[in-house]
Amino acid sequence: MKIRHRLSLQFTLISGIILVAAFLLIYALSAQYVRSTFYHLLQDRALATAQVYLEQDEVTKKKFLEIEKSYQQSIPDEFSNIYDKDNNPVFLEKIKYNWPPSLLEIIRKKEVYHFTFKDKYGMGMFYPDNQGDFVVIVTARNIAGQQQLSYLAWILFIMFCVALLITFFMGQWYASRALQPVKSINRQVKKIRSTNLHLRVQRGRNKDEIDELAANFNDLLQHLEHAFEMQRSFVSNASHELRTPLTTIIGEIEVTLHRDRSGEDYRTALQTVLDESEKLKVITDGLLQLTRVDVILTDANTGPVRLDELLWEAEEHFRHRSPVQTLQVQLRNLPNDASLLTIRGNKPLLLLALQNIIRNAFKFSYNHPVSASLSYSREGTILSISDKGIGIAPEDQEKIFLPLYRAGNAHAFSGYGIGLSMSQKIFRIHHADITVSSVPDEGTTFNIFFPAAHKI
Incomplete structure (x- = not known):
């Protein structure tokens, strides 16, 4: 996989993790807000229920009509119950729930208590009155709130998918631009061979890591050029030093074999061959000794x-x-x-x-x-x-x-x-x-x- 694609995927993954965390936080805060709002609504309904059925004789007719009108605006699947201090129901609406005495005692102790019952939200309120102390319980389904949360979840999911796609393609574009100097270096490096080591990679205008890479590569090319030059010089010098005695030996032998010569001439020719051969031996011994000094120093030899x-x-x-x-x-x-x-x-x-x-x-x-x-x-x-x-x-x-x-x-x-x-x-x-x-x-x-x- 190319670096451009890998960077894009990594950037998309990081962005996805951040988006998931942000969207989960948004959803959690929204759910908390919807739940809190619904509980406030249940509390208002509980207060209206208590006023309608317990304080009808204590308020003016106009005020009672207002309370009764607000009470008639019911919540879907809303049920209200009122209990006296002996836990006896004094008002049951539609369906009777056998609320346990322990729940009623908790409501009396906390005065306002939120709870859930099956798929419904419940709110219990302690309501003191001149007729006695009562507990009002209202339960209902938060259908509108659930629809809002469901709609929010779909919006966040769609936004997440769209954001990931945009992030990926933006990452591709950004990575391509960021790696453009590397591509330029690659194109220049492909042109460099052993025959043109004098070429250098063009450095960028920014003092960044890529510019440092180009500078280090140029230094490497300089060392390689120097090494190749040394190698060529070594081959040239070695050829010259070895060719001279070999040429002398061959020439001396050819001249000697051209015609019959006296014993003294043969001895002179052989002495020349011996001298030149000793030069070859000195040179080859020197080269062999030169290679032997490329040793690694250890505790054993130091x-x-x-x-x-x-x-x-x-x-x-x-x-x-x-x-x-x-x-x-x-x-x-x-x-x-x-x-x-x-x-x-x-x-x-x-x-x-x-x-x-x-x-x-x-x-x-x-x-x-x-x-x-x-x-x-x-x-x-x-x-x-x-x-x-x-x-x-x-x-x-x-x-x-x-x-x-x-x-x-x-x-x-x-x-x-x-x-x-x-x-x-x-x-x-x-x-x-x-x-x-x-x-x-x-x-x-x-x-x-x-x-x-x-x-x-």
Whole structure:
């Protein structure tokens, strides 16, 4: 079922419940009013009955004629009875009811008492007179009142049905208008494919949930476009890196097989094939290692890791290399509590990621000293690696973390563009962000930020 129909039905159901409650209240109040009015009429009839039959000798002739005239205007199925203080009937009209003494006593006690008898309404009134104390009982059917209530019930029922129909169709119209922006978004989304991810959904003019949906969808498209661009770049770079040694191998083999050669020529050709094959192995091993860092950190493969100790271990690693590579370590604003510098993570992976960045710093600065600093703040800990090397062009800074991507000025150096991508993945699974700032021919700085929220 479409949302438009579901909203209309729900709106109609809610309106129906409200209408039922309102109409029932109207009917109940109307029934109460009709019943109260009829009881007042019965009370007037009881008073007229008592005056006609008990006070005929006490009022003037003109007044008596008026009372008698009003008495003659009877109610349908009206019956009147009068009883004395000994519960003996002194006046029975048409039909004698054997009213129980208990009812008569209740009437004397309450003076005016309303009750129902079978399908009739009854009214008992205590009437003191100079001839004695009497009880007057009048019963009658409220035919006119019942007809009014029946007519009211039919009117309310018809109004209920008409109101539900109007509510449903109005709900359809309103839901259709309310969902029009969603339909517009659907039409635009149908046009977006992998070949035109640059398209965006047009946002509405109202700052509402639908506008927020369009904004979030545009953000998703932007991420998808970036991911597709990364994928295309990865495929292109991987094809280039793999094609170069393969082309060399194939060409060397074809040239060697073109004619008979000496043993020295064969050894030279095989050495070239071996060198290029080793390059292929390094590339494939790097790609395999790149996929292996997509792990989920659990209690089984993680533990407490102090960032300052991690930096000192990296410094020791490069100090014992040949030739010696100098890593100048600086610690700033360190807290007294060592736990504030401790994160939960996989130490070998973190050390690998840090060594990749430091290794690149040495490589692209011709093994000049590299600076490493660790600084603490309430927001988190920042680990910075700086060199005075060749730098990175602005247009390459956003792409250097792509697998197998190499900046234009990096082709003179060995490498395949895998280390930075691997490091970024390792830091991300540890909830850390890595950013780069660089000036060509002046140097590069990598900043790794470990937020305080993910420390232990």
